[in-house]
Amino acid sequence: xxxxxxxLGLCTLLSITAFMVLGAxxxxxxILVFRGTKLVALALVATSIAVATVLFQTLTSNxxxxxxxxxxxxxxxxxxxxxxxxxxxxxxxxxxxxxxFALELCLLSAASLVLFGSLIGQGMHDLFRMLLVxxxxxxxxxxxxxxxxxxxxxxxxxxxxxxxxxSFNNVDTTLIALATPLVLACCAxxxxxxxxxxxxxxxxxxxxxxxLNYKRELMIGLALVTAxxxxxxxxxxxxxxxxxxxxxxxxxxxxxxxxxxxxxxxxLISVIVLVGGQAIFERVLGLGATLSIVVEFLGGLVFLFLIxxxxxx
Amino acid sequence: MRPHLAxxxxxxxxxxxxxxxxxVGLVAGSLVTGAxxxxxxxxxxxxxxxxILLVSRLPxxxxxxxxxxxxAVAGVIMQTLVRxxxxxxxxxxxxQCAALGLLATLLLVPGAPLLAKMAISSAAAFAGTAIxxxxxxxxxxxxxxxxxxxxxxxxxxxxxxxxxxxxxxxxLQYISVWMNGEFSGVLQGRYExxxxxxxxxxxxxxxxxxxxxxxxGKDTAHGLGLxxxxxxxxxxxxxxxxxxxxxxxxxxxxxxxxxxxxIISRFRGDNTKETLPLVAVLxxxxxxxxxxxxxxxxxxxxxPAGTIFGVLGTGVFLWLLFARPTRRx
Numbered sequence: 031x032x033x034x035x036x037x038l039g040l041c042t043l044l045s046i047t048a049f050m051v052l053g054a055x056x057x058x059x060x061i062l063v064f065r066g067t068k069l070v071a072l073a074l075v076a077t078s079i080a081v082a083t084v085l086f087q088t089l090t091s092n093x094x095x096x097x098x099x100x101x102x103x104x105x106x107x108x109x110x111x112x113x114x115x116x117x118x119x120x121x122x123x124x125x126x127x128x129x130x131f132a133l134e135l136c137l138l139s140a141a142s143l144v145l146f147g148s149l150i151g152q153g154m155h156d157l158f159r160m161l162l163v164x165x166x167x168x169x170x171x172x173x174x175x176x177x178x179x180x181x182x183x184x185x186x187x188x189x190x191x192x193x194x195x196x197s198f199n200n201v202d203t204t205l206i207a208l209a210t211p212l213v214l215a216c217c218a219x220x221x222x223x224x225x226x227x228x229x230x231x232x233x234x235x236x237x238x239x240x241x242l243n244y245k246r247e248l249m250i251g252l253a254l255v256t257a258x259x260x261x262x263x264x265x266x267x268x269x270x271x272x273x274x275x276x277x278x279x280x281x282x283x284x285x286x287x288x289x290x291x292x293x294x295x296x297x298l299i300s301v302i303v304l305v306g307g308q309a310i311f312e313r314v315l316g317l318g319a320t321l322s323i324v325v326e327f328l329g330g331l332v333f334l335f336l337i338x339x340x341x342x343x
Numbered sequence: 344m345r346p347h348l349a350x351x352x353x354x355x356x357x358x359x360x361x362x363x364x365x366x367v368g369l370v371a372g373s374l375v376t377g378a379x380x381x382x383x384x385x386x387x388x389x390x391x392x393x394x395i396l397l398v399s400r401l402p403x404x405x406x407x408x409x410x411x412x413x414x415a416v417a418g419v420i421m422q423t424l425v426r427x428x429x430x431x432x433x434x435x436x437x438x439q440c441a442a443l444g445l446l447a448t449l450l451l452v453p454g455a456p457l458l459a460k461m462a463i464s465s466a467a468a469f470a471g472t473a474i475x476x477x478x479x480x481x482x483x484x485x486x487x488x489x490x491x492x493x494x495x496x497x498x499x500x501x502x503x504x505x506x507x508x509x510x511x512x513x514x515l516q517y518i519s520v521w522m523n524g525e526f527s528g529v530l531q532g533r534y535e536x537x538x539x540x541x542x543x544x545x546x547x548x549x550x551x552x553x554x555x556x557x558x559x560g561k562d563t564a565h566g567l568g569l570x571x572x573x574x575x576x577x578x579x580x581x582x583x584x585x586x587x588x589x590x591x592x593x594x595x596x597x598x599x600x601x602x603x604x605x606i607i608s609r610f611r612g613d614n615t616k617e618t619l620p621l622v623a624v625l626x627x628x629x630x631x632x633x634x635x636x637x638x639x640x641x642x643x644x645x646x647p648a649g650t651i652f653g654v655l656g657t658g659v660f661l662w663l664l665f666a667r668p669t670r671r672x
């Protein structure tokens with residue numbers, strides 16, 4: 031186990047160094063600040079997606095569902111668009127970004143607690159129905175977003191444009207000051223409760239009979255997931271399969287049911303894939319912003335592999 | 344059971360009549376809706392208004408009906424062949440493969456004539472759907488919902504290959520045009536391929552019974568004296584042709600082929616040969632209605648019919664998912 035973490039840590043350091051150093055020319059004062067900000071943002075995104083995915087999979091007691099597959103980030107973007115639609119582009123852009131984010135976060139938390147809280151409560155017997163419903167929800171939220179965007183005045187439309195696709199290249203850095211403490215707090219709470227998640231992972235009945243206040247912990251977990259997903263979506267946009275890719279690799283190499291090591295390894299893997307991948311794609315291959323597409327491609331393959339394997343067992 | 348069946352038979356003309364009235368009303372509405380003020384009677388007069396009708400409004404109306412009808416029929420074929428209610432070109436990767444084929448022609452043989460483009464994209468759609476079928480055959484029949492789920496993700500994977508290639512070659516615009524069905528570009532001379540799509544749907548009508556038999560599986564089909572392979576190839580070809588014709592002319596309209604046959608089968612059962620005309624008409628009606636809503640909701644701007652249908656279609660899809668609990672779908 032400790033060897034795995036040594037290797038992961040080393041790879042993480044290597045990715046970060048590569049990201050900061052590769053192709054750097056000129057004034058280091060500028061480079062450090064410019065790339066450093068981006069690095070922090072990417073690390074935030076990587077951490078939130080990793081923790082949120084692992085947590086969500088524990089809450090739903092399976093390793094295929096992820097919050098993004100269930101349409102969480104599509105819902106976030108829908109709310110953002112709906113806000114612009116109701117407030118108008120001008121009203122929206124005069125709103126302080128912190129207030130905007132807080133507003134969107136509240137809306138998303140409420141909606142996801144209602145929507146997914148009830149789904150998780152009753153529908154878990156039929157995993158594939160859940161998955162399909164989630165996927166279709168995602169498509170529905172996306173179509174509604176496009177519809178609203180089309181109904182917005184073309185001038186105001188430019189405010190939201192581009193938020194429908196993930197891009198690790200154009201990270202929204204204005205939110206870093208707000209996102210950093212939020213993500214850290216969420217992760218700290220998730221880490222603090224790691225033994226609770228270990229019990230939750232045993233399933234609803236076992237957890238209750240072991241004396242856990244299941245409903246309360248479920249709600250706390252869902253709230254954490256929502257906050258983390260909202261943060262990552264606000265920073266880079268929706269990424270459907272990235273979390274699945276990360277959590278699948280993490281389960282595979284740690285081979286444990288303890289949330290401590292799983293959280294740690296998934297965060298490290300997530301940072302390696304995002305930061306290292308971005309360094310390679312941007313600086314070595316010169317492929318611009320396509321890392322998100324490749325990650326989605328790989329994640330999609332992992333997803334198919336997982337459901338096909340599950341069926342055969 | 345007899346007396347119970349009687350009222351059903353008496354009212355069997357009900358749905359066709361309702362659909363016909365709806366269709367006529369929507370066609371009239373579609374002809375008079377638009378930025379220029381035209382009345383339907385202008386069709387028979389000479390002059391500018393008549394030209395608008397002949398060159399723009401009428402082709403657009405016909406294009407929507409043809410697209411809706413043929414996509415709905417393609418959905419029925421897929422559902423019969425795969426024996427799963429939740430498949431259609433958009434949930435089996437067919438559309439994404441057709442788009443990938445088109446992208447390949449655009450990059451490798453940029454000056455290819457329309458016919459060559461069509462052939463390559465249909466072939467890609469055919470191959471992609473065949474791969475999907477091979478994939479699905481390994482799934483257990485006890486998990487019907489796994490089929491559309493696999494298909495949607497498979498389509499997403501193929502789509503991400505297209506997006507990657509398109510992004511690196513600055514062709515992203517093309518992909519989004521192909522994947523978002525929209526009729527505002529339809530003019531006389533630019534939609535006629537859709538008639539071929541309609542013809543393919545008509546061909547499906549004559550094969551309908553064979554599709555049903557093939558849907559029972561290879562052994563049953565052979566036992567009943569049917570060449571399973573031939574019928575499968577015929578069915579897949581029709582689906583591939585309809586999909587690529589539609590994508591090239593107006594773009595993909597997801598969920599038409601899924602929603603329409605399901606609605607019809609709820610009310611009229613599963614006799615494919617009998618319900619296929621109804622499916623085609625309802626497909627035309629719903630797509631025309633979506634197009635009309637898209638033209639009116641933010642008049643005089645337009646919202647693509649595909650977007651409107653995306654909202655309505657996914658809504659109906661969710662309803663179908665919840666309304667049909669775990670019994671066989």
